[in-house]
Amino acid sequence: MRTATRRKFWRTVQTLIIVIAAAVMIVPIVWIFMAAFKSHVDVYQLKLLFKPTLANFAAVFAEPYKLGDKLINSTIVATVTVVIAIPVATLASYSFSRFRLRGETTMLVMILATQFVPAVVIVLPFFVMFRDVGLLDTRTGLVLVNLAIVMPFAIWMIKGFIDGIPIDTEEAALVDGSTRMQVIRNIVLPMAAPGLITSGIFCFIIAWNEFLFALIITNKDAVTLPIGLALFKAEEGDLWNLLSAAGIIIMLPMFVLALIIRKHFVQGMTMGAVR
């Protein structure tokens, strides 16, 4: 009898802790969502009830903020980065996964290591080079630096997915009469498609959220959304209602993408180290 009560007590405590933890995680996000629909005056009070307005969204897209331009920049940069990174990484991952290459381990470790190099180390030469060749403040320049971050991720992640595809199927296709390239096109690509989509989304999120490179090599034309946030620090202080509206525009698409690849999220982040 007493153990049963005690167990029930513990179960309640556990549920309580989980709820509190979830609240801590979710409340700031909800708070930003609410602020985005609050009028300028309502933001400066801890009010739960307010008259929702879309004025903030209208404001961030209008002069002088023109968040639309930043949205276009972010979309183009992230898309082009993914469109280059995923096919290139897929071919390399296939080779790393299926063949033994001379210096394979060295190459893989190098690729892994570049992932961990602080961005400030590699941004300095990029800044100098872009200044010299006129790529500063261009989307092309941003795509190039984003590839530095995204490629290692993509290679390791896709390699993990291809490693999981049984090799029998490919060998059957080889014996059935396919060339290696036909095997990749007809067998590997369709089978790895979910993994490739997941990796693509992942890289898109990384490129979309990238901050340091964009901060350093853009200032006007190629500014992306995260950098755009700084626009709302005015003389009179932060414009919280506008910041929140901009914040929603940054994070909402990423939430949707993250939920799509939910199943593979963790696996992708650790690149097969935890499985």
Next chain:
Amino acid sequence: MASIRLKNITKRWGDFVAVDNQSLDIEDQEFLVLLGPSGCGKTTTMRMIAGLEEPTEGEVWIGDRMVNDELPKDRDVAMVFQNYGLYPHMSVFDNIAYPLKIRKSAPKARIPELVRKAADRVELLQFLERRPRELSGGQRQRVALARAIVREPQAFLMDEPLSNLDAKLRVTMRAELKHLSHELQITTVYVTHDQIEAMTLADRIGVMNDGRIRQLGTPDEIYNDPANIFVADFIGSPSMNLIQGAVDRNCFVTAGGQQLTETPASDLDRAVLGVRAEDIAVVRLGSTDVDARVYAAENTGENVVLTLQLGEQRITCKEDRYLKFSINERIGLRFDSSKTYLFEPDSGARIRQ
């Protein structure tokens, strides 16, 4: 259809020798089984024929072509894999049609007809629209077979095709395979570790160990005339009794001094006598020179398997299921000298006189 010849092929990975200077002639239309424990090199040998591995040394011939430099797709062989190797994103129909499409070996209009014919052979006609994951293990295996027989390849290569099936289904599929190979009459190389499959399917069996074929012969030869201890020990269930002893004045004597059976061999200080469990007869104690003690008696339903203590060694023998034995009971044994085999203990080679 073609013969397959391996000329002194060797496969090494670093220091590891998977196949060791092996030659093999497989005749046109022959069903050859490579049998051996895992890691003996049988699958590697087959993969070298398919072109999925390159031999380190030696030549592979299919018909009158030396195919070492040909890609798998150009060798014109069909292969059935242990895990089936089906294309999960294609329907059964497309799986079977894939070799025809990719090779362009048949006119497009004829493909449906050929696919249906192959599917019919393996009783898959009603499943053509399904995906592999919607099929049972046995059905998947049939798809793999249909994909192999849809074109007429020079040879079939089958890598443990039945080992992923449950025991009952394996027996059924074995019979179907036997029937199919009789109808098709195409050279087949079949890799397995299951001796029953080997015995029932093969025209000839190559028993492999440590990268070498230890004996090549008909199932009958392999079972009744083993060339060495390895083959004697590997084939048969329970495996053959191997009794340590010596040959003294045309008689095999155990280490404990019991005279087991006559043998035509000349005197040897050390020798191994092989005898199958079913070839040992239990007799009344004292009626022969052999005296053993019952260690365990197990009734399998079909017969009684006895584990006997013979001096320092244990042997097994199979007896009629109606006989009753009690543990530690002492019994006599008779060996039939025509059904015993004598081996050299160090090299394992058979001693024939």
Next chain:
Amino acid sequence: MRDNTLKYLLVMPAVVIVFATAIWPLIQSFRYSLFQGRLTRPGFPQGYIGFENYTWAVSQEPAFWNSVIVTGVYTLLTVALTVLLSLGLALLLVPGGRFRMSIQTILILPFAMSPALIGVSFRFMFNPEFGLFDAFFGLLIPPLADISWLSDPILAFAVCVMADVWGWIPFLTLVLIGGLAAVPSETIEAAQVDGAGGWQVFRDITLPQLAPVLAVVIILKSIFSLKTFDQVYMLTNGGPGTATQTLSHYVYFNGLKYGQLGYAASVAWLMVIPMIFLTYAYAKLVFRKAQQ
């Protein structure tokens, strides 16, 4: 084409991109670090001075050491807090069920948030007048009500740590849930039958089996903590003063605000040193896993 040629052609584009976008700049950065390297002067890099930038940073710059300490303490705190809290949360969430699964789904959201945005959000949350967390802390600990969090060196640092921990807990929790789910339930049941209580089962069975995953998680989190920039930039911009100036921020300021690119590159390369050890450890774990 033979596979032996093809396999190198397949990796070629990727290797070229990684080399051009990561390895070349890394080498170039090292070259800069050996020059005086003033960004504003023509003919960059100019004035070869060997390792003088390095010795200068180590011996003459209190601001550098300030950043080392800030980054070090920041890393220790964020790694310890994130790992401990995530482990606790993972243990609570691992039994599964609809309720727990939906919480796990929610956990994905904060991780898809841009770190810069997390920085902004926390500035919002800790606004002394209308910040939600500020109000909450004020309620719990009255002396903290209406305090200007980001103007106080220690509190500003604490807010940075909180923002970081908040952003990373979801991900680490999900990873650890994956690790915990991989501990075979038979061993846990065996221990329970043998008479171990809840805590003993965790200490003697779960924890040792979770160790490899924990190691990976700790290394990964350390690497990301060491190079923190985005949040701190948006939250405090290193301030007040230099109280929250991490090494990345220090490099950014010296290199791009003050134009001392050579000096900044040398500090950046000093940051690479701990990374090499961590990456080595990480690679060892990853490859050991791969070989199994």
